[in-house]
Structure formats: C-alpha cells, structure tokens
Amino acid sequence: MVSSSNPNALRIFTTFVVPSKTTTAKTVSWSIGKAAGSLTLSASSGKITTAGGTSTFTVTRAGDGKISVSSSNTGVATVSISGTTVTIKSVAKGTATITVSVAAGTNHKAPSNITYSLTSYELLDTPSQSGTLTYSGSAQSPSWSNYSSSK
Numbered sequence: 001m002v003s004s005s006n007p008n009a010l011r012i013f014t015t016f017v018v019p020s021k022t023t024t025a026k027t028v029s030w031s032i033g034k035a036a037g038s039l040t041l042s043a044s045s046g047k048i049t050t051a052g053g054t055s056t057f058t059v060t061r062a063g064d065g066k067i068s069v070s071s072s073n074t075g076v077a078t079v080s081i082s083g084t085t086v087t088i089k090s091v092a093k094g095t096a097t098i099t100v101s102v103a104a105g106t107n108h109k110a111p112s113n114i115t116y117s118l119t120s121y122e123l124l125d126t127p128s129q130s131g132t133l134t135y136s137g138s139a140q141s142p143s144w145s146n147y148s149s150s151k
Contacts, residue, residue: 034105034107034108034109035063035109036062036108037062037063037065037105037108037109037111038060038108038111039059039060039100039101039102039111039112039113039114040059040060041058041059041060041086041100041114042058042059043057043116044115044117045117045118045119046088046119047118047119047120047121048077048088048118048120050090051092051122052090052091053089053090054087054088054090055088055090055118056085056087056088057085058084058085059081059084059085059086059102060084061084061108061111062105062108062111063105063106063107063108064105064106064107064108065103065104065108066102066103066105067081067084067100067102068081068100068102068103069081069086069098069101070098070099071088071096072096072099073095073096073097074091075092075094076090076091076093076094076095076096076120077089077090077091077096077098077118077120079098086098086116088116090120092120092122093120093121094120095117095119095120096118096120097116097117098115098116098117098118099113099114100115100116
C-alpha cells in the first residue's frame with residue numbers, strides 16, 4: 001500500500017514473508033527529494049556597440065523555479081527578463097557582469113548562479129561638415145573651404 005499526505009514524501013507499506021517464520025508487517029518510510037537543478041545560457045558574453053543599444057540571450061532551466069537577473073554595474077547596463085529571455089540595455093561605456101539565478105522549484109533544487117560578461121562600447125560620433133573640394137585635374141593637395149578640424 002502506498003500513501004502520503006505530503007506530495008514531496010512517499011510512504012510504502014509492505015509485508016515481508018520470511019520462510020519458516022511468522023508473517024510480520026513492516027513500515028518503511030521513503031522520502032523522495034528534489035532533483036538537481038540545472039541552468040544554462042545561450043551565450044556567456046556579448047558586446048553592445050551603440051549607446052542605448054540592446055542585446056538578448058535566453059535561459060534554459062530544469063523545472064519551474066523563478067528566474068532572476070541582475071547587473072553588477074547599472075551605470076553601464078541595465079537588465080530585465082521576460083519569460084526566459086534576458087534583455088540587456090547599454091547605458092554607458094564599460095563592463096558589467098550579468099548574474100542569472102534560478103530559485104528552487106516544485107521538483108528541482110536551485111542550481112548555481114551563472115554569469116554573462118558584457119562589454120559596452122561607446123561609438124565615436126562621426127563629424128559632419130559640408131565644404132567644397134576643388135580639383136584642377138593635375139596632381140595637387142586637396143584644399144577645403146569651410147572646413148574646421150575642431151569639429
């Protein structure tokens with residue numbers, strides 16, 4: 001007979017018969033623990049090359065434990081999660097470590113945290129100027145009118 005009032009525990013009752021001995025009922029208690037948790041990321045590092053740019057990666061985990069994410073440097077990157085997709089948004093040039101954790105679920109233990117390394121680059125603005133280049137048809141050094149090297 002099997003019975004349990006706790007969904008995480010299982011009790012099995014059985015009768016053992018030993019030859020030439022009397023039949024004796026024995027109670028054996030079993031406890032089935034949670035399985036080991038697991039956590040993987042679709043990437044372990046990434047780069048964002050535009051201010052305000054974003055990058056994503058996905059999380060795969062065993063079970064139904066809640067996924068949490070955090071940035072080690074919110075001055076460089078902020079992070080959010082929707083389902084199993086992590087979105088990183090660049091705030092400034094620099095590096096940040098994104099930590100992903102999963103809580104214990106119904107049938108799985110919490111796995112160890114995993115990190116994602118981010119490098120955020122700030123692209124230089126390309127100067128924009130207008131001017132006129134005059135070419136006379138023979139070898140010469142170009143000369144610009146209306147050009148400022150300080151821009």
